[in-house]
Amino acid sequence: MAEVETLNMIQALNSALDLFMEREERAYVLGEDVGFFGGVFRVTEGLQKKYGARRVFDTPLAEAGIVGMALGMGLAGLVPVAEIQFADFVYPAFDQIVSELAKYRYRSGAQYTPRVVLRMPCGGGIRGGHYHSQSPEALFIHTPGLRVLMPSGPFEAKGLLLGALAGPDPVIFLEPKKLYRAIKAEVPKGWYTLPLDKAAVLRHGQDATLVAYGAMAPAALEAARLAEEEGYDIEVIDLLCLMPFDLKTLVHSVEKTGRLVVVHEAPRTCGFGAELVAAVQEKAFARLEAPPRRVTGFDTPFPYTLEDHYLPGPERILHALIETLEY
Amino acid sequence: MAEVETLNMIQALNSALDLFMEREERAYVLGEDVGFFGGVFRVTEGLQKKYGARRVFDTPLAEAGIVGMALGMGLAGLVPVAEIQFADFVYPAFDQIVSELAKYRYRSGAQYTPRVVLRMPCGGGIRGGHYHSQSPEALFIHTPGLRVLMPSGPFEAKGLLLGALAGPDPVIFLEPKKLYRAIKAEVPKGWYTLPLDKAAVLRHGQDATLVAYGAMAPAALEAARLAEEEGYDIEVIDLLCLMPFDLKTLVHSVEKTGRLVVVHEAPRTCGFGAELVAAVQEKAFARLEAPPRRVTGFDTPFPYTLEDHYLPGPERILHALIETLEY
Amino acid sequence: MSEPNLPFSILNEDGSCPERYRALLNDADLLAIHDMILFSRHFDRRMMMLQRQGRLGFYMTSTGEESTMIGATFCLKPDDPIFLSYREIGCLLWRKVDLRLIMNQLIGNSRDLCKGRQMPIHFCFREWGFPSVSSPVGTQLPHACGYAYAARELATGQVCLAFLGEGTASEGDFHTALNFAGVFRVPCIYLIRNNGYAISTPEAAQTAAKSLAARAAGYGMPGLQVDGNDLLALVNAMRWAVARARDGEGPTLIEAMTYRMGAHSTADDPSAYRSEEETARWAKVDNLARLEHHVRWRGLYDEARKQEALARHEETVRALIADSECWPPPPLDSLFEDVFEHANAHLLEQREEYLRFLAWKARRRAGEMAEAARG
Amino acid sequence: MSEPNLPFSILNEDGSCPERYRALLNDADLLAIHDMILFSRHFDRRMMMLQRQGRLGFYMTSTGEESTMIGATFCLKPDDPIFLSYREIGCLLWRKVDLRLIMNQLIGNSRDLCKGRQMPIHFCFREWGFPSVSSPVGTQLPHACGYAYAARELATGQVCLAFLGEGTASEGDFHTALNFAGVFRVPCIYLIRNNGYAISTPEAAQTAAKSLAARAAGYGMPGLQVDGNDLLALVNAMRWAVARARDGEGPTLIEAMTYRMGAHSTADDPSAYRSEEETARWAKVDNLARLEHHVRWRGLYDEARKQEALARHEETVRALIADSECWPPPPLDSLFEDVFEHANAHLLEQREEYLRFLAWKARRRAGEMAEAARG
Numbered sequence A, B: 001m002a003e004v005e006t007l008n009m010i011q012a013l014n015s016a017l018d019l020f021m022e023r024e025e026r027a028y029v030l031g032e033d034v035g036f037f038g039g040v041f042r043v044t045e046g047l048q049k050k051y052g053a054r055r056v057f058d059t060p061l062a063e064a065g066i067v068g069m070a071l072g073m074g075l076a077g078l079v080p081v082a083e084i085q086f087a088d089f090v091y092p093a094f095d096q097i098v099s100e101l102a103k104y105r106y107r108s109g110a111q112y113t114p115r116v117v118l119r120m121p122c123g124g125g126i127r128g129g130h131y132h133s134q135s136p137e138a139l140f141i142h143t144p145g146l147r148v149l150m151p152s153g154p155f156e157a158k159g160l161l162l163g164a165l166a167g168p169d170p171v172i173f174l175e176p177k178k179l180y181r182a183i184k185a186e187v188p189k190g191w192y193t194l195p196l197d198k199a200a201v202l203r204h205g206q207d208a209t210l211v212a213y214g215a216m217a218p219a220a221l222e223a224a225r226l227a228e229e230e231g232y233d234i235e236v237i238d239l240l241c242l243m244p245f246d247l248k249t250l251v252h253s254v255e256k257t258g259r260l261v262v263v264h265e266a267p268r269t270c271g272f273g274a275e276l277v278a279a280v281q282e283k284a285f286a287r288l289e290a291p292p293r294r295v296t297g298f299d300t301p302f303p304y305t306l307e308d309h310y311l312p313g314p315e316r317i318l319h320a321l322i323e324t325l326e327y
Numbered sequence C, D: 001m002s003e004p005n006l007p008f009s010i011l012n013e014d015g016s017c018p019e020r021y022r023a024l025l026n027d028a029d030l031l032a033i034h035d036m037i038l039f040s041r042h043f044d045r046r047m048m049m050l051q052r053q054g055r056l057g058f059y060m061t062s063t064g065e066e067s068t069m070i071g072a073t074f075c076l077k078p079d080d081p082i083f084l085s086y087r088e089i090g091c092l093l094w095r096k097v098d099l100r101l102i103m104n105q106l107i108g109n110s111r112d113l114c115k116g117r118q119m120p121i122h123f124c125f126r127e128w129g130f131p132s133v134s135s136p137v138g139t140q141l142p143h144a145c146g147y148a149y150a151a152r153e154l155a156t157g158q159v160c161l162a163f164l165g166e167g168t169a170s171e172g173d174f175h176t177a178l179n180f181a182g183v184f185r186v187p188c189i190y191l192i193r194n195n196g197y198a199i200s201t202p203e204a205a206q207t208a209a210k211s212l213a214a215r216a217a218g219y220g221m222p223g224l225q226v227d228g229n230d231l232l233a234l235v236n237a238m239r240w241a242v243a244r245a246r247d248g249e250g251p252t253l254i255e256a257m258t259y260r261m262g263a264h265s266t267a268d269d270p271s272a273y274r275s276e277e278e279t280a281r282w283a284k285v286d287n288l289a290r291l292e293h294h295v296r297w298r299g300l301y302d303e304a305r306k307q308e309a310l311a312r313h314e315e316t317v318r319a320l321i322a323d324s325e326c327w328p329p330p331p332l333d334s335l336f337e338d339v340f341e342h343a344n345a346h347l348l349e350q351r352e353e354y355l356r357f358l359a360w361k362a363r364r365r366a367g368e369m370a371e372a373a374r375g
């Protein structure tokens, strides 16, 4: 059995970056404050010392420059891993991501196949208000040409990040910052990868399928536990991979349970939950016993003082589950 | 009865801008090439001559500057109408739209209530390839704080634009450029507004509900005509207002027909169609006789030579209708 | 575009200044500014304590840079809009924004004008000429240009001032804003607080330019670099830029050289990336210390006055905190207001669904308690 | 950062040049460049015709600006990457990109390396050092910086060249790219084709700066303004910048002053926004005309050679068009490839659904025809 260590998500991510830089001399890390300081969340800590300031470097404060430069490095054959300090600050780079990074392979007829991984902390739960809390996954999922991943714990974080780094496609790697230090778990010391298109069934159940990802995965699990107290047997799926997402596993589950509740932090309208509902009902229509239900953030900017109302928690999920079960 | 004239969509939009600038001295028009030249699609033609170069002006080539400046003007009490030359080029301004324009009222506790309308041509069908064809509506619909509108003809264009201009909220006004000169229609000469949250039922029918917007509305209507030849009676709804959208009318229709097909040009995954499906099935679940179906662009960048395959057309919509009807 | 030859510094080490610059500020103004800087610094200190005690979610000090904000604000008229970045509480203080409103924003309570929706220090006080602060850096810069354009159109006579940090000058919005401002010759001043750092990133890693003021030429406007730790030099430059803007001659870029004496924010620990020696070196030329030398040199100030002021400031802050902490959080409904003028059907339905959940939760809690009581 | 004192122009009106600059280009190179410019211009003319005949979807000429692209490319090594904006077909021509591949891209047929996915002139020829062109202006600028950084790391010795129009210099990407390039001292040259217009917008409405070259100081790099209609001046400046970059001294900004003699694109009509008089004025200093004077001044050229060249170019283009028009459009499957290395399940399902539709449509057509035959 592989040697394991107990790590939080930051340490797990750091370990993935370290292993990758060791194995792949073309790997480079760049971003605001990622070099000397090791990142505001310390995910890149120690890397500059180990791999030098040419391979791990601070950039000026400009996300468009970071992504554009990373893409240029990728065109030349390097494998850049860029950090966007918060997902909320990715928008200055949106043109570079949507118009360039996502389309480069396609529009060049695969003459150029840049490998770029963009890491960014996302999500609420740290009292960050409008701009340190958002979950922009739907925007990336809707952009053809990007893989989108979001781990829910240290083990998943390392395995997914190594998978992303080793893979051939541009990746948006969303890190639920609420979980950065919240969970410790056993993580293999060495190299391992998780598949980039598979969900994890966290809990098997017969009565309803509950789908979540990122920081909502632990909340969903807790909701399932509460539901168990009420006598319901809930299947919980942690998506992990948002694009492509593991529709097969979802459909398989809903074929069994006949009921679906999806959870995310982002605002409801046109959020990823809509896609999950639409895609699952296409395949499992005949088996559905209640309308698939969404538990999400509201269609408002992310609040500050009242964020606990905004963010779906176990009880709110439970309530939606029960309404769906009693439909 | 109000006097009417026969206009194409460009002329109708121009008429709306003209009327608004005449009525509202705080109205300003800005953007790339909108002043002296009257816009690359000529929507602002003649306005600078009539209202002067201070109220109708060319900006440097920078969408972030255009939107940011417009917002600043809005903060001071002007009512700017900014043009983004193509929706594909809105991304440099994405931060200004998503982080600023959409959130300003909320985050200031309504101390500031900037009125800004951003017009932009969108959609395919003009052999514009990757960057003169995209339909980014889902990105805006998912951003709380923005109204999103898309007319499907000259009459709708003028009425919706006047409604948007006169309204209190920031608006993303998407103009399906394929229709700019394709359709002429009778349009009242004077001022009139369409509601900013109502869909139009283009055709009443009993067998299925077909929902579309923009350039897909005429395509949907044509598909319904083809379906009639096959003996089916299709209800066609033109959304017009994408955010907020008229869920009531949709649900009302599906309660009647039991079947839903939604159409859009944008890529399928996480597109607006997903929201429409998810929202309708929540309300009309018990009445659905077949899984709601999406007819959309593919999850690829927008192509050039093969765009006719990419864009949903009447026959492809018909095919989806028939599969849904025969489910 | 005639670039004036303004001095980088005016105050000498011993607190003196060349006689011809003495009239830049009369004694009363000078004392008032000095007192406000003293207050600002004390406020910073107390907010940091509050945050460490867990009574405040977040804070950012402007310690070390106060002359820049307060001096600049002093040079404006009260209704000239100021577009803040975030580290400029001194501007609010100088304009006498109701201190309780400032505290209420920091706490995010029901009395916050912005309904507790943003993190601390993301102020918005329309009545005092402060548009809304947001976190993404640089976004305010094109707003200032647009506002200034509108002000000219509306003939309000206003001049806009926009602040930014030297790190922020790397963002695209800096470029588009200044280029637009130059093209439209708007009455707008862009003031860079070059405090040496963007979080951990030193200015040398931010740009290879010799100065940021040098960028002004690329936008067709004058660029002035001044000693931001020297109130008189700052006021001298601002006055020139304000007069120019007021006269319809267009925008100016000012780069004020100063130092961020504290951490970037309460989430930061600067000891990880800069030396104590460096911090100590800058402390010697701290703007408040230099100003105190100057007021003392003018014979306007002594230790007794200083102690009186500190005591007065402490009393003010203590009362403030006590007041703001007794207000509840904003009401739940505030969550759903102000996205649009009127909430749309989608949001109203979400609100309804949430209220249904809260009612269910209350029933559930009540049930649990009843059960516990029975058991 | 020592800014050299390079001449703005070298060629005199009569085609002569100061003797000391004659050696900048030997006769053979000079003739080859002149011939290529002649070809480029002829190609432009023929493509415009093709477009008007409806045989080409779209085109953009570089007429009037050829010396800038061809001269700059001439100064590079064949494997130095060139990041095009879109109006630089001369760079491809000088590098002898297979003309059939160029035509196939313009047509978007099955032989297009990029599978007919982009509009005409959005080239990508990796083998010849041309990364992919995209429409959003300015996005290529940070790529060039990143590529140059990588080139240094990989010790390839490459220098990057990135083109942009003067309008594009207003975008945020210009700022971040040049600032990054300065900070990282990358071997990269940014070349602004200042052709006076961004579609209808004249340069005066684009910026208040006296020159765009003046922006270089704000990024810590040298900025050179040269006469873009003067091949020798352009080559002189480029050579200096290339040598500097090759020697590890960092990036350079060059602003080449020229004129867009034609329409912005086939969708544009410049008579709506600029005077014939202006166009005529610039025609007199057209880069090709000036170069022709120069080759004639050197005694290398005459009318006979010119007629021979034009006939040769016409024959080349004619054959090209004939060849490219006989290829079919790209296969349907190409629509679904290359989004990722492997198409994911979602896209595969969409493809399957579409093929099902096509099969249904074919059956339906067959049915209709059978019915028509019966009826």
Ligand SMILES: Cc1ncc(C[n+]2csc(CCOP(=O)(O)OP(=O)(O)O)c2C)c(N)n1
Binding pocket: A032, A061, A063, A085, A089, A092, C087, C135, C136, C137, C164, C165, C166, C167, C168, C169, C193, C195, C197, C198, C199, C260, C264
């Ligand atoms: C667009 C964006 N990117 C990143 C951040 C994170 N961030 C907050 S402040 C800051 C540094 C700003 O430095 P500077 O402009 O010099 O201002 P200072 O903090 O020194 O006053 C960074 C990187 C942000 N707020 N916005």
Ligand SMILES: Cc1ncc(C[n+]2csc(CCOP(=O)(O)OP(=O)(O)O)c2C)c(N)n1
Binding pocket: B032, B061, B063, B085, B089, B092, D087, D135, D136, D137, D164, D165, D166, D167, D168, D169, D193, D195, D197, D198, D199, D260, D264
């Ligand atoms: C981001 C973006 N905004 C707008 C456009 C539309 N557009 C295409 S070319 C052009 C003008 C570019 O002018 P300039 O940079 O001077 O280049 P030139 O065409 O003169 O060669 C504009 C506005 C675009 N392609 N990309």
Ligand SMILES: [Mg+2]
Binding pocket: C165, C166, C167, C193, C194, C195, C196, C197, C198, C199
């Ligand atoms: Mg700073």
Ligand SMILES: [Mg+2]
Binding pocket: D165, D166, D167, D193, D194, D195, D196, D197, D198, D199
């Ligand atoms: Mg140009």
